[in-house]
Amino acid sequence: MSEPVGIRVEGVHFGYPGRPVLRGVDLDVAPGELTALVGLNGCGKSTLLRLAAGLLRPGAGRVLLGEHDLARLSRRAAARHVALLHQSAPSVPGMTVRQLVRQGRYAARGPLGMLREGDDAVARRALADVGVAHWAERPVEALSGGERQRVRLAMALAQDTRVLLLDEPTTYLDLHHQLDVLRTVVRLREERGLTVVMVLHDLAHAARFAERIVALRDGRVVAEGAPKEVVTPAFLADVLRVAGRVGRDPEGDWPVCYPDHPLDD
Ligand SMILES: Nc1ncnc2c1ncn2[C@@H]1O[C@H](COP(=O)(O)OP(=O)(O)OP(=O)(O)O)[C@@H](O)[C@H]1O
Numbered sequence: 001m002s003e004p005v006g007i008r009v010e011g012v013h014f015g016y017p018g019r020p021v022l023r024g025v026d027l028d029v030a031p032g033e034l035t036a037l038v039g040l041n042g043c044g045k046s047t048l049l050r051l052a053a054g055l056l057r058p059g060a061g062r063v064l065l066g067e068h069d070l071a072r073l074s075r076r077a078a079a080r081h082v083a084l085l086h087q088s089a090p091s092v093p094g095m096t097v098r099q100l101v102r103q104g105r106y107a108a109r110g111p112l113g114m115l116r117e118g119d120d121a122v123a124r125r126a127l128a129d130v131g132v133a134h135w136a137e138r139p140v141e142a143l144s145g146g147e148r149q150r151v152r153l154a155m156a157l158a159q160d161t162r163v164l165l166l167d168e169p170t171t172y173l174d175l176h177h178q179l180d181v182l183r184t185v186v187r188l189r190e191e192r193g194l195t196v197v198m199v200l201h202d203l204a205h206a207a208r209f210a211e212r213i214v215a216l217r218d219g220r221v222v223a224e225g226a227p228k229e230v231v232t233p234a235f236l237a238d239v240l241r242v243a244g245r246v247g248r249d250p251e252g253d254w255p256v257c258y259p260d261h262p263l264d265d
Contacts, residue, residue: 004031004193005066005081005162007052012061014047021047023219024061029212031066034189035197036210039239043216045199046087049165052197054078065163079106083159085152085166097143097151098136101126104158126157130184145172153181157188164189166198170205178202182209203240207231207254215239231255237263 009027013020021044029035037045050056052063054070063070065081073081083104104126105119127133130150135143143151149172156164166185170178182205189196197214200206206213207227215223215230217239223230228248236244236259244259 002162002193004195006031006033007163007195007197008064009048009052010061010064012048012051012058012063014044014051014056014058021219022051022058025216025219025221027214027221027224029195029197032189032193032195033212034186034210035212035214036200036206037197037214037216038200038203038206039216040241044219045216046167048216049084049167049197049199052163053082053084053165055084076106079159079161081161082163082165083156083161085156085164085169087167087171093141095140096136097127097132097138097140097154098123100140100151101136101154101158104155105160122160123158126154126160129157129188130154130181146174146177149173150177150181153184162194164194164196166196168199168201170200170202178205185209203231203236203257203259207257208249208252227254231257241265 007029009025012022012025014022025048037048039045047056051058054073054075057071068081070078102119102123105123124133127136130153132150132154135147140148140151153169169181169185173181185196186209188194210227212224213227213230214221223235223239231246233244233246236242236246236257241263242259243261243263244257247256247258249256
């Protein structure tokens with residue numbers, strides 16, 4: 001297993017035309033850490049993941065993966081270091097699950113786009129990692145929303161990177177498969193020394209599975225730390241704009257939230 005890689009976001013500003021989104025984000029993700037990124041709709045979580053994947057360039061500041069400054073890497077070179085599970089992934093009509101997951105190997109391909117030795121094995125392993133190897137020959141368009149989501153995770157894993165960014169990995173999944181996917185991520189992180197940042201809307205999952213929670217609001221990081229330190233009624237109010245109580249799991253060392261009602265804007 002190679003050494004885990006940390007992520008450092010330094011003073012990052014980013015906006016879309018006419019819409020500033022991130023206003024000076026500083027964030028350190030330790031090598032091998034599992035971090036949950038939380039915040040209201042539209043606060044910039046996906047944008048931050050896209051910047052950390054090298055798909056967007058910051059207006060100011062920089063993003064480092066280990067010693068690599070993403071600004072100096074081409075998209076393809078960045079894709080050898082970091083994989084992003086998007087909320088949607090391209091699929092050509094008729095494309096099979098195997099073909100889609102093999103697309104995850106594009107960063108490792110030679111100049112002529114040829115698959116190299118071992119690429120197929122990595123793609124097969126990724127399918128097995130998320131328990132969907134038996135769907136390999138199914139057309140992607142014939143999968144349900146939840147099935148597609150697991151295939152997208154396999155596609156990201158097929159990039160075989162040290163850093164894994166997951167944008168709402170549990171979307172469309174029933175509770176059984178939400179827990180299955182989160183436990184798979186925890187297991188792979190431990191087995192392969194991955195550094196993982198995942199956007200989660202379900203605070204119960206963030207509190208249960210992440211080592212650290214990072215909260216965004218108004219384009220900045222407004223809270224970060226271990227779930228048991230960060231998640232308080234004031235956090236629910238300030239970050240997620242809900243009123244609620246916070247207790248402690250009787251058998252675990254993580255907080256349990258009892259959200260009650262949304263707060264007025
Ligand atoms: N391609 C784009 N062009 C213009 N504005 C965009 C674009 N993508 C996102 N935005 C805007 O930037 C802001 C941040 O969007 P982003 O998708 O990063 O939020 P988010 O925190 O991931 O939200 P959600 O929880 O709803 O997924 C939003 O106001 C959104 O409307």
